[in-house]
Amino acid sequence: MSRQRSRDSVRQSLRSFLALIGLCLSALGSTACAQPGEAPGGTTAFVGVNVIPMDRERVLENQVVIVRDGRIVSVEPAAAAQVPADARRIDAAGRWLMPGLAEMHGHVPGPEDPGYAEDVLFLYVANGVTTVRSMAGHPGLLALRERIAGGDLLGPTLHAASPWLSAEAAATPEAARAIVRQHRQSGYDLIKIGSLPRDAYGAMAEEAHAIGLPFGGHIPQDVGLVGALEARQASIDHFDRYVEFMVPQDRIPAGQEPGFFGSGWVGLIDEGRIADAVARTVAAGTWNVPTLSLVEHLASSEPGEAMIRRPEMRYMPRRVLDGWAQAKREFQASATFQPEAARALVDLRRRLLHALHEAGAPIALGSDAPQFFNVPGFSIHHEMGMMAAAGLSPYAVLESGTRNPARYFGTPDAFGTVAPGRRADLILLEANPLEDLDNVQRRVGVMVRGRWLPEAEIQARLEQIARDAAAS
Ligand SMILES: [Zn+2]
Incomplete structure (x- = not known):
């Protein structure tokens, strides 16, 4: 199978379940739900709480955190703090307050079914995800971004990537320059890189830097890791092209494809080149969004039918689940999938993450x-x-989802830490997440842009989403 064909077959599988998701959207009809939670205005006080500020590794015990009009206004020891008389008090003694999390490679469905898109936005928030960098955008995403920012719709703060920039959309340098300007005009926050020719990529990068629009996502095959780092790509997602970089020129096998994320070449790498890849990444200052979960789901030998029985799958429409199971079945049956190489890939990616960190x-x-x-x-x-x-x-790990995303966006003081002036995106927990990350799931409630969602309200809407999904 040619390299192009094997890449195409992976894309085909991706497309086939994307198409199924599309079908599902049109079949579902609109099921807009009432928004839980209160309006973001007014004052809220978390009283007696242990704060995990995430500015560095520490805990501030027994604090009062005051939130007003969607922002944190003070963080003070309880003994010294004044709780305003008109504040809603949340008794948080013995509980833990951390910044909301960011999903830096997420997606928000298109406008075909506003009910599904709104459910997805809620699923993020329900888990304490209060910021989403939404990759591979669409015009409907820009409208959702504005409605959320305006307080008209409950959801995480969205950063909207452009539609996937493909060879079809940007075949030449001129076309690449034009489309970058067009996406800027439309209001996208990022150019999402897919596959495009090397010279078009270079022109895209030059134009994007000239107008101050970052670009990130995949790395085109002809550009490679070194080319993307030299072009100052803002983020590399999925550790794309790292394995290919680690295989020395003289080991590149004739007629053997790199496979998905380099799995076909993973046995050919020069271990010494891990350090080289890491050093080059650090020198370039390029961000990585590893998406271990995506690749580990691809690489696992578990049948898709078993995976769609995991507890959280009940929140997804049936057709989406069937699409995932089918894509997994097709992928496992394809020549691209070699269980041993897939396991080696997962191991290598974990080692790469550790070394980068x-x-x-x-x-x-x-x-x-x-x-x-x-x-x-x-x-x-x-x-x-x-x-x-x-x-x-x-x-x-928590830093990668809180303080780091705020740094990535060039707004370290906007969110991602618990301090005066920050957007009031917070998770209140029963136990300390610095001791055990599983404690991030032991929620008392989530605050998004100053709107407080107690866990009971979160669970009530989750149940509604599950009922709608079961009926879909
Ligand atoms: Zn994606």
């Missing part, structure tokens, strides 16, 4: 929901578990 390369949390068994919000907990299994401390 140890060397100080910037890492941001992302799982690629809702793609391939990644249920929005719920998948972030799996991703964090996989990062911990790669050897990152709980603090380092």
Whole structure:
């Protein structure tokens, strides 16, 4: 099978379940739900809470955190703090308050079915995901971004990537320049890189830098890791092209394809080149969004039919689940899938993540929901578990989802830490997440842009989403 054909077959599988998702959207009809939670205005006080500020690894015990009009206004020791008389008090003694999380490689469905898109937005928030960098955008995403920002719709703060930039959309340097300007005009926050010719990529990069629009995502095959780092690509997602970089020129096998994310070449790498890849990444300052979860779901030998029986799958429409199971079945039956190589790939990616982290390369949390068994919000907990299994401390994992994304966007003071002036995106927990990342799931409630959602309200709407999904 040619390299192009094997890449195409993976894309075909992806397309086939994307198409199924599309079918599902049109079949569902509109099922807009009432928004739980209160309006973001007014004052809220978390009283007696242990704060995990995420500015560095520490806990501030027994604090009062005051939120007003969607922002944190003060963080003070309880003994010294004044709780305003008109504040809603949340008794948080013995509980833990951390910043909301970011899904840095997420997706939000298109406008074909507003009910499904709104459910996806809620699934993120229900899990404490209060910021989403939504990759592979569409015009409907821009409208959702504005409605959320305006308080008209409950959801995470959205950063909207452009539609996937493909060879068809940008075949020549001129076309690439034009489309970058057009996406800027439309209001996208990022150019999402897919596959495009090397010279078009170069022109795209030049134009994007000239107008101050970042670009990230995949790396075109002809550009490679070195080319993307030299072009100052803002983020590399899925560790794309790292394996190919690690295979020395003289080991590249004639007629053997790299396969999905380099799995076909994983046995050919020069281990010494891991350090080289890491050093080059650190020098370039390029961010990585590993999406371990996406690739580990692809690489696992578990049947898709078993995977769609995991508890959180009940929140996804039936057709989406069937699409995932079918895509997994087709993938496992394809020549691209070699179980042993897939296991080696997972191991290599975990080692790469650990090495990048140890060397100080910037890492941001992302799982690629809702793609391939990644249920929005719920998948972030799996991703964090996989990062911990790669050897990152709980603090380092939480940093990748809080403080680091704020740094990635160039707005370190906007969100991602608990401090005065920050957007009031917060998760209140029963136990300390620095001791065990599973504690991020022991929620008391979530605050998104100052709107407080107690866990009972979250569960009530989750049940409604599950009922709608079962009936779909
Ligand atoms: Zn994606």
